Amino acid sequence: MIPRPFDYERPRSVEEAVSILAGAGGRDAKVIAGGQSLVPMLSLGLARPDVLVDLSRLELNGIEAVDRRVRIGATTCHRTLELDPEARRLLPLAAEAARHVGNPRVRNRGTFGGSLAHADPAAELPVVAVAHGGEVVAHGPGGERRIPLAEFFLGYLETALGPDEVLVAVELERPPETSGVGFHEEAQRADDFALACAAAVVAPDGHARVVLGGVGDRPLRFEGPTDELPAAVEAAVEPEEDVFVSAAFRRRLAGVCARRALARAKEDAGA
């Protein structure tokens, strides 16, 4: 299949993008940046928007440390997180997770903001974002709106972004220097979507946070003592079965991912 026809807009500013979205009326307007999820969905007939608003030309990329936060521009591509030395230093958890996103070409073109806005529950970067905590910076007709990451993901392919809002950046909290981070994923093949994945942050006192992907309709966050978390995760998650695996096996993998991510984080904290 090939995509069915739609209109296309290439705004020169975020404001213009917002006004196009706000003026879409009853038409289904979708934002496109790297297009690594959207274009295949268009080709498979899984999305049939009336109009696409292309943000890929806006200067929204870049990574910078701001106090205890790291600001990631919406169109920063996965490959930057994966390979750029400064990005890796600031966000080692994202660097590790980015390696698991799609294949090298998808990582070359896919964007951080796009991954979050798309909100695929099996995607890696939303999990990392929730593990860090922080805020999504959105622009709408009323100007800037900050959405806490804990409230951003609402369900399968569903976020708190309004239909006339554009995600321009994400500000991630940096864990204290003394804590450690770890990521673990189980997938069918290299570069496939996660059957389950986990991002963990462990404080020196053993208090930990672990966020699970692939096992619910959005990233699922757990906190507590490191040793108790995997069992808590396995008990709490309620994944659905799909063509690949049963719900029970996904639950089991959730526990394994949590345990292994936490172990890595603990090691990292000790290092």
Place this chain on the structure above:
Amino acid sequence: MSVVGERPARVVGRALVRHDALEKVAGRTRYAADFGLPGMLHAVLKRADLPHARLLRVDTSAAEAVPGVASVLTAKDVPENTVWVDVPGQTFQVGALKARTNVLADGVVRYHGEPIAIVAAETEDAALASVELIDVEYEELPVVTDAEAALEEGAPLVHEQGNLIASWQLQEGNVDAALNATHAVVEQSYETQFVDHAYLEPEAGVAWLDTDGVITVRAATQVIEHFRDLARILRVPDNRVRVIAPYVGGGFGGKEDMTVEPYLALVVQRTGRPVKMVWSRSESLLAREKRHPMKLRYRTACDAEGRLLAQDIGIVADGGAYALLSALVLLYATTCSQGPYRCPNVRIDARVAYTNHTPASAMRGFGAMQVALGYEGQMDLLAAELGLDPLELRRRNFLEGGDTLAVGQTLDTHVALPDLADRVEAALGPKPEPSTRGRRVGRGVACNLQPYGRCVWLNDWSSAWVGFELDGTLVLRIGVPDIGGGQASSLVQLAGEVLGVDPAEVVIHIGDSALTPLTGTTTATRQLYMSGNAVLQAAGELREELRPLAAELLEAEPDDVEFAGGGARSGERHVAFRDLIAAAAKRQVPWHRLSIFRAPGGDAWRSEASWRGRVFPDFTYGCHAVDLEVDPETGRIDVLRYLAAHDVGRAINPQSVEGQIEGAVVMGLGYALSERVVYEDGVNLTGAFAQYLIPTAVEAPEIEPIVVESGEGVGPFSARGIGEPPVGAVAPAVAAALADALGRRLTVLPFTRERVAEA
């Protein structure tokens, strides 16, 4: 037995760069979809949304009204809508009487994705917009999803004449008596799954109306002989249809039955205009023929020394909604189901049934590979029962040249299995230690046999034209479709060998049913065997035709003339082909040769369900070993080492032989570990490439091919076919290694992470 008693010397046996590789690596090869003509229409298919339903209404009026639509065709527009898998004088006999399929669904759809209508339009966009407007009203019918259930009394019918497509039953010796009087008996069921070919090139083609009203179809196909089927569909004489096969982007059996060809031909016949059709990956995954899933039931008995005494084998295959090649696939499964082992008492009950799944048909291994999971699993179970090393038990039972299979075929070439087993064992070394605590390492071995060349009842033949241009360059004209296995380049190498020409200087014209002599299909691991022999024959005859003239020019005795270095020579004297052919033209000595190689026949097929005698020209044997590491918590499997030994008789191009082995092993690993087409009540759920899990470079291990050359085989220079054989031993080797690692045997393919973790 080779046709001409040649001593290979100069280019045969060398890892020559394939003549087609340069164009391919530069991106210049024009595959089926890379071709176009001015004013070309674009055609797409309306496919069934349900797996089994009556078509109450197919309304195309809105679809036809879309601007740019040139034609919308349904079953009523097809001159002969029924296709029989049948070559006159050939397949008719082989239980294929019921192998009927429809070009377009007529009244009933029997599988999800079955074509209902063809839309052809000026643009792809218009065609897609139009096809969505075809309004189909269905009345759902009960869906048959299990082959065994399909054969039960009272099961809903997929076809009116009943759900049994074909069956083979045979009995050799007295199985019941032997089972009662033996030392050890093991009984086990095994199950294999629906698998897709997943070649990288989706089905595609372009067709046009040529001079004299010849409808010409240039398509990705393994079988240009489908021009005859197309002629029947169009109700025109055979000579009004021409099929051209460009280089094909992978076949593996999936381009053996027709794909886009009938639809393209119908649009050309209706509109007179050129037309292109390219299936999307989703269409290919949803509706393209698949590998037959089989349920295998084995009871196997041996004496105290581990010698097989009896095998009681049941096979039920899911043939999907149309018969196609099911009867033949089942024949391969039946013949090979005893494994490469001697056994005096064998009973086989093999059946293939219709269901409302995607039709199952040819795929690399063709029935012979599915049963390997069963017969090798049994050998492992017996070895465990007797406390014997699995390879040792096999050694005690290997077939030898001169032995007779249960089907009655006597093996008249060498069976190299003991040598293959020794070579594998010597290369293996000690079993590795787990890399991490909690992981487990397992080792497995498996052997197999796979026929090469078509079933002897099909009276197979292949023809080749070998000749020179007047400038002295060597040219081959030969109908072979090249699907990536080096089919054409091997023939170039053989002709170069016989005539003493550097293969790089040879040109080969392939795959045109009107202009190149027909070779038969690129299937059944038959092209090197059949067309290789045809080329060898034609080139040898041409050489002898030219010899007296060469002798005259060289002032030598004919017997002293040698063909080498791009010409003929005797001692210090040399005449280049340029001069030799010029002289031949002047003297009216033929400088080209058309020759037909006919496969030796066999004992006649006797009745619908049973026979005894030769079935295949010969077999290729293999022995594989695998070391793998399992993470029992997650079911993750890492293949640490993979050894694959095969006797290829003689390796015409060792690099191509290795390539076939390595590719087949990785395909076998996908089959063993991850690949499956998933259906829910007949609806195919794996319609995206992201859901059909073929191995990537990361899952694929380093393969160590061990190429053994026994010097016996029925191909040219005693070569044996190697395209299909290496795929069969993989799944049973993996099953054995997993059993070794986990202490429990998995019997249902694929061995997914979930099944491994729960073992």
Place this chain on the structure above:
Amino acid sequence: MMLELLLNGRRLREPVEPHVTLLRFLRDQAGASEVKYGCGEGVCGACTVFLDAVAVNACSVLAVQAEGARVETVSAFAGDGSLHPLQQELIERGAVQCGFCTPGVVLGSIEAVRLGLAGDRMTIRRSLAGNLCRCTGYGKIVEAVEAYRDGEGAA
């Protein structure tokens, strides 16, 4: 819309509709049939091209998004009678069978070596995970990339 881009050094100016992917544009409007359609989902890598020197799946980019870009296909690396050293390694090692994945493999591998992501065999395999091949079993491709990498280092 009017689309302008540089394809293998050649300037193109062509009208294009927004829903046309870069893959479809290259194949149907720009004559670049060396870019293959394998899945249209960004999974198989047969349509790999360089977009401003970065490897992308042309099926997953809209043609209009390539406005003003420099696009290179495998044809940019094979001149008249000459091959890129990686292409030479691929054919000499028997890493080309049906050849349908090959154009994508060439570009994917060149990028992997350029980025230093071909350090050992497993790294090469990871870099090629998005280039599916159903014929070769990958081993000979990996060997070819390794040899090319070593040749680059020596150069």
